[in-house]
Amino acid sequence: MSSGTEHEDRFRRIYAANFEALLAYAVRRVAQHEDAADVVAEVFLVAWRRARELPPDDEIRLWLYGVARRVLANHHRGGTRRERLGERLRQRLTGGTAPAAAGIADPGLEVPQRLAVRAALARLGDTDREVLTLTVWEGLQPREVAEVLGLSAAVVRTRLSRARTRLRELIGDDPQAPGHVFDVLTVPAPEEGR
Structure with a gap:
């Protein structure tokens, strides 16, 4: 061949x-x-x-x-x-x-929960938002996120924790509150060896 x-x-x-x-x-x-x-x-x-x-x-x-x-x-x-x-x-x-x-407009964008999540995500710093979405939406492990972003895995884990905390502050902890439709706050990070 x-x-x-x-x-x-x-x-x-x-x-x-x-x-x-x-x-x-x-x-x-x-x-x-x-x-x-x-x-x-x-x-x-x-x-x-x-x-x-x-x-x-x-x-x-x-x-x-x-x-x-x-x-x-x-x-x-x-x-x-x-x-x-x-x-x-x-x-x-x-x-x-x-x-x-x-x-x-896309009708899906008008869903209040999605709007709340998007608004909260927009208030995060670029790197924190990307760490959070790569982990939760794309299912990457912190070491994989680190490779994509050119950071260390330790920095990614710290930023992930900080981003989740900040998102909880912006949206609230009530799982019935708008914004939990994406499970951004509740999906655990994938397990990996350190």
């Missing part, structure tokens, strides 16, 4: 094994669910371009999460620029008064 075919086969295996997890990761981090597909496509484009440099199979998922973080950062920066440009164009077209946005 040729080297090119081996790389293509490996890429197909990587894609099949990681697509759903990366899509879930992206959906949780973009305002419009349609954007998640673009983010995942960009992640796999990077992986395809760097096929000969990819880490071993047991490390690839964490590498892909790291790429996804950078793609999302670029996506958010681009979105901010597009919003500013759109606002300037609306003001120019309407003579200085911009009409209300006519976009259709």
Whole structure:
């Protein structure tokens, strides 16, 4: 089998094994669910371009999460620029008064519990929020989160504890209170050896 075919086969295996997890990761981090597909496509484009440099199979998922973080950062920066440009164009077209946005919101985003969690998560620092969501939503162990974020596992464990405490302060401890729909506060961190 040729080297090119081996790389293509490996890429197909990587894609099949990681697509759903990366899509879930992206959906949780973009305002419009349609954007998640673009983010995942960009992640796999990077992986395809760097096929000969990819880490071993047991490390690839964490590498892909790291790429996804950078793609999302670029996506958010681009979105901010597009919003500013759109606002300037609306003001120019309407003579200085911009009409209300006519976009259709995702009905799931209107659920009060989800809004409460999103608002609370937005009040956390970027690293604390990412440590918490990688642990709870993506099911990564602290040592894996550490690898994705370029931190030590001890720092991740400390930040995870601090993030959960801060989230409890923002939302409250009542499991019936809005926000517990994602189980962010109640899902234990995966067990791992230290």
